[in-house]
Amino acid sequence: LGKQVHFVETVDSTQKEAHRISQDGCMEGTLVIAEEQTAGRGRMARNWHSPKYTGIWMSIILKPELPPYRAPQFTLIAAVAIVEAVEEITGIQPEIKWPNDLLIKGKKITGILTELQADADQIHALIIGIGMNVNQSEFPKEIEKIATSLAIEKGEKISRALLIQRILEKLEFYYEMYVEEGFYPIKQLWEKYAISIGKQIIARTINKEIKGKAIGITDDGVLKLKDENGVIHEIYSADIELGS
Numbered sequence: 172l173g174k175q176v177h178f179v180e181t182v183d184s185t186q187k188e189a190h191r192i193s194q195d196g197c198m199e200g201t202l203v204i205a206e207e208q209t210a211g212r213g214r215m216a217r218n219w220h221s222p223k224y225t226g227i228w229m230s231i232i233l234k235p236e237l238p239p240y241r242a243p244q245f246t247l248i249a250a251v252a253i254v255e256a257v258e259e260i261t262g263i264q265p266e267i268k269w270p271n272d273l274l275i276k277g278k279k280i281t282g283i284l285t286e287l288q289a290d291a292d293q294i295h296a297l298i299i300g301i302g303m304n305v306n307q308s309e310f311p312k313e314i315e316k317i318a319t320s321l322a323i324e325k326g327e328k329i330s331r332a333l334l335i336q337r338i339l340e341k342l343e344f345y346y347e348m349y350v351e352e353g354f355y356p357i358k359q360l361w362e363k364y365a366i367s368i369g370k371q372i373i374a375r376t377i378n379k380e381i382k383g384k385a386i387g388i389t390d391d392g393v394l395k396l397k398d399e400n401g402v403i404h405e406i407y408s409a410d411i412e413l414g415s
């Protein structure tokens with residue numbers, strides 16, 4: 172991964188840029204990276220705060236020969252790769268909050284956004300967007316209670332170049348493992364790094380709220396939640412609030 176690099180100083184969103192590049196045709200593993208995003212985007216149409224020179228704002232274009240329903244697994248593959256990369260570089264192991272948040276002491280340091288170009292039975296391009304708060308020393312008021320950076324947690328600046336390199340190596344390693352051995356070994360690691368598993372949570376979707384215990388993920392990367400009545404729900408997309 173990252174043999175082809177598309178670097179831009181300022182861009183609306185590396186994710187959008189990756190969609191454009193991919194439509195024009197590019198090699199698998201192309202990395203789109205920027206110093207600043209003016210319209211960085213998160214899940215559920217949220218904004219992603221992406222100030223200049225402080226974080227890692229990048230999107231990786233993969234072309235797995237798989238049906239689109241396998242796409243959510245890639246968010247989990249990326250999460251495992253990033254947890255290990257961050258731990259190796261900083262000595263701090265972030266925890267994963269399903270599906271795509273990496274937290275340190277309950278505050279977010281990384282978000283992952285997986286998007287597709289696909290038809291009904293084949294992925295044409297899978298774009299993994301990674302936003303990592305690395306060297307910010309402060310955050311805007313609206314997010315200061317929920318966001319943190321590696322530098323704040325570690326007490327010193329961290330090399331973004333080293334992190335990017337390690338993330339790409341790890342992602343390539345787990346992507347190859349996934350192609351050869353399937354999702355199971357990665358699922359095991361994911362469950363090891365996840366905080367939500369075994370805990371009471373509230374899963375909020377646009378029109379409902381389900382309370383219960385997170386009991387694991389399915390082989391497709393879907394969250395399994397057991398409610399008070401013992402009914403098991405499969406959650407495809409939701410915001411998760413951690414209970415006690």
Ligand code: BTN
Nearest residue numbers: 184186211212213214282300302
């Ligand atoms: C989330 O937690 O909601 C996902 C956030 C993903 C942010 C990254 S930053 C690089 C890439 N470009 C974007 O516009 N978004 C992703």
